[in-house]
Amino acid sequence: MSEFTHRQAFGEHLRHLRQEQGWSSQEDFAHHVGLDRTYISGIERGRRNPTLDIIVKIAHGLQVTPAQLVATIK
Amino acid sequence: MSEFTHRQAFGEHLRHLRQEQGWSSQEDFAHHVGLDRTYISGIERGRRNPTLDIIVKIAHGLQVTPAQLVATIK
């Protein structure tokens, strides 16, 4: 299980939660959580390795716990 | 709720889990997960902002899921 796989699981779950909550654009959501649109894009594609602070920030923006956000990572 | 507080919650939980699993020294555990002793120390004290890769690595070393490792973060 590579690190890249973990990031992908995280990214795909983020994308799922974002769309589920009605954020149809990465840009609107990025602005909502105070991050850059290209950065959210990179995370969702599994290319980025976000820090704990960023994970918490995104979780709050989705109104889920950090544990729920990383729940799909094995 | 500052970012520093999140890191502390994470660090304290890590320390708790580490000791609970019989790793009496940071050094032994650090070697077990392939990280530096002083780095683990920094995380446990909330001074570090670990990336997703590091979180996953530590979770595996503790034989818990990443979700369990971040469970105490609000």
Next chain:
DNA sequence: GTGTGACTAGAAGTCCGTT
């Protein structure tokens, strides 16, 4: 056995744009 400050290389994260 742990806390701490300092350090360098490299990655995180931003901002501009194009496809």
Next chain:
DNA sequence: CAACGGACTTCTAGTCACA
């Protein structure tokens, strides 16, 4: 609306000597 690239600044990863 999203993927992707380049260039940029800020910060983390990883390590050390020392308290």
